[in-house]
Amino acid sequence: MPKKFATENPKVVAARDRKATAKKDEVDRKQKAADDAYWKDDDKLANRKLQRKDDDEKKRLEAIKRKEENRKLAEEEMSSLGAKKVQASPAPKITRAAIDKRKEDEERIMKELDEQRKLDAQKIEVVTEIQENLNKIDIESDSARNVEEALKILGDPKATEDDKHPEKRMRAAYLAFEEKRLPELKIKHPTYRLSQLKQVLKKEWQKSPENPLNARILALSK
Template structure:
């Protein structure tokens, strides 16, 4: 009877020991599982943090790029406005200098024409010869004022005939030079206009310009006595 009791106690202890061993093994497996799960969660968290950091860096890079673009655009706009102001001032100076040069050219042309038509009076009264107060006009001689006027008129008419032998060529050449110069100036003054519009403006100016040979003839006719 006592032997059976010892055997039962021994079996019970073995069974309990096995149960405890299985419990420890299960606990170890569970602990290992949760350790692996924690590592997985940590990796996911790390990946998420890395992605968030990359997104933040990309956003900052785009913002810096946009800011640099806006600063460059502002700099270019300010420079363009300054250049436009400088161009306006320069264009006004060019126009003023052109007008002054045109006045000088006309004055020189007037002096040249006067020099061509200059009357040289030779007083030969000292020699007591018949040709008193002989006047020489471009190689032709005149003894009286009436003859001098006649010779001068003939000379002027000959010059006009030579100039007007091919008036259409003279007009075309003058207009071509006028158009070339004014188109270059108007392109700077009115950059938004098309070429056809600029040419229309040039034609309007040409109709009133003193450089137009037709206008010169009209002025000459009006000023004749």
């Protein structure tokens, strides 16, 4: 025969039902709170998106407005420039006589430039020849004949008449140049012997503006 179950206590059943109902209510309450929070956050995000979209649309419309204003300003400026060009007086016509005159001026200028180039070339040849001849003269010599020869080469015979002792003046200028440059050359060329330094010094003297003979060369080259 089947086994009989004892009847449950009604109070126990009622207490269990109340507990189950309370638990279900708590679960429903938490779920509702979570749903409310979710939809609340979603609304905030949606509102931010809408606000950003509105801002972007405003910026786009402002950019279009600025572009249109700039276009109108450019059209007005171009129209104003066009009106000024129309109002400006027409360029004068160039006559045949003016063309011939300009051609003559150009030919005259080219001829003058060609003559000047020839004169400059002649001066260069003269100065080069003079420099070569001067290089053969012993600058350190006390001989007046050497200095007089140099002045003759330079085409300045009056210099020897005005100066009774040109060799002394030349010698003094060279010694002053040597006193100034020799210590510098010793520093620049520490391994050179005195004779080598003297050779370098003499080459510099031949081109130095402190050399009285070079003043005459510069005068001839002008």
